[in-house]
Amino acid sequence: MIGTTLQDIRAHITTLASEAGAYYLVCARYGDRPVPASGLRFESRSVARAAARATEQYRAALRRYDPQLPHYDVIVCQDDHPEAVTQQERHRCTDTSWTLSDPVLVGQVRTDHDLVEFCHRVAAAVFETLSAYERDAVESAVMDAYFEFAEQLSDPDGLCLCLLEGMATEIATRLSASEQVKIIADATARVNADRLHSGKPVESGSVDAALSRLGDLGLVGSYEQTDGDRNTTSIEMSDYALSPSDERLPLLPVLTELYRCGQQWTPVSASQSNGDDDWHVEFVAVDETVPTRASASPVAPEVV
Numbered sequence: 001m002i003g004t005t006l007q008d009i010r011a012h013i014t015t016l017a018s019e020a021g022a023y024y025l026v027c028a029r030y031g032d033r034p035v036p037a038s039g040l041r042f043e044s045r046s047v048a049r050a051a052a053r054a055t056e057q058y059r060a061a062l063r064r065y066d067p068q069l070p071h072y073d074v075i076v077c078q079d080d081h082p083e084a085v086t087q088q089e090r091h092r093c094t095d096t097s098w099t100l101s102d103p104v105l106v107g108q109v110r111t112d113h114d115l116v117e118f119c120h121r122v123a124a125a126v127f128e129t130l131s132a133y134e135r136d137a138v139e140s141a142v143m144d145a146y147f148e149f150a151e152q153l154s155d156p157d158g159l160c161l162c163l164l165e166g167m168a169t170e171i172a173t174r175l176s177a178s179e180q181v182k183i184i185a186d187a188t189a190r191v192n193a194d195r196l197h198s199g200k201p202v203e204s205g206s207v208d209a210a211l212s213r214l215g216d217l218g219l220v221g222s223y224e225q226t227d228g229d230r231n232t233t234s235i236e237m238s239d240y241a242l243s244p245s246d247e248r249l250p251l252l253p254v255l256t257e258l259y260r261c262g263q264q265w266t267p268v269s270a271s272q273s274n275g276d277d278d279w280h281v282e283f284v285a286v287d288e289t290v291p292t293r294a295s296a297s298p299v300a301p302e303v304v
Contacts, residue, residue: 006128009058010036016051017041023048025055028073030113034059035121048076062124115217119160122256125190126167129183141170165242168250172300180299181266181286184252188259207235207265210257219253221277231285233265238278244270248300249279255298267301 013036021041025048027034037055042048052074059072130139142163171180211223221239228234242250249270258265265283273280281301295302 006036006058006061006124006131009054009061010128013037013040013051013054013058016047016054018043018047021048023076023078025052025074026077028075030072032072032117034072034074035124045076045078052076062120062127115219116160118217118253119164121191122187122253123160123163123167125187125256126171126183126252128190129186132186133179133183135175138170138174141174142167161241164252165245165250168242168252168300169245169248171252172248172250172297173246177266177296177298180297184255184259184298185264188256191256192260205261205263207233207258207261207263210254210261210263211235211237213257214253232283234280234282236273236278236280238274240277240279244303245300247303248297249281249303250300251281252299254281266298268296269304270301271304 017040019041021043023042023045024040025034025037026032033039034055036058037051040051042051055074056072127139127142130136171183175183207225211220211225214220215223219241220237223238224236226234226236237254242253244250249267251267251270255267264286266286267281267283269282271280272278
């Protein structure tokens, strides 16, 4: 990434934070606590405004990869009793005398807020991890591939899915399988940290819990886990929202949710089931083995 990295900006915002602070940041339009300042509090309004400017810088850096990343009206709120603040109260306590972001352009309305936000959280976490591992070539390749999609699509929901597709494909072809596992584990830890800071629980659970979450977001339709043993399993997914590329099935959001629920499985193959968007994916436990052949990819396994 050119210039200040996402990791650097996040670290700066963290240094501004104070656990006992009465000020925090929120999006006036949606009520979201903006990443990477979600869950952080600041000791004064001036410090909170500095954090808001850094938060916008962070989102602007991410927008280099995703020009359709929604603009937030980041504002400073004051509250001396954070444990008593509800989502509705956050809308009422906004400091409307000062905002940061440009308004959302007419026609650039998010039709599925949760899906778009999920995609951007995952993408930001992966970009941060690639930056930490100094994988600049992979970052640049993802950005180039995404810009090609952006020239063809104007729907922000579709673009956020294309971002994950392109990211998975470039990682799959440029990093070894063991490196990919490390990237996913690190990125998932960052996603979990954001969920913890935003007040949302970081759940541990089953494969079913992970796929249920993806179903709620609209990334998969129906699903079923086929009984295996402690080392192998398989999943049937219908209406999967991401499309194969270069004969690989991008499974970045699936892996992120599985890892977030404590289910560390490595996909080893994918095959179509009934229709174009229906898939059968075979997994092995990460603790048992990571595929070593050159074409193997946990992030985007080969379609067989």
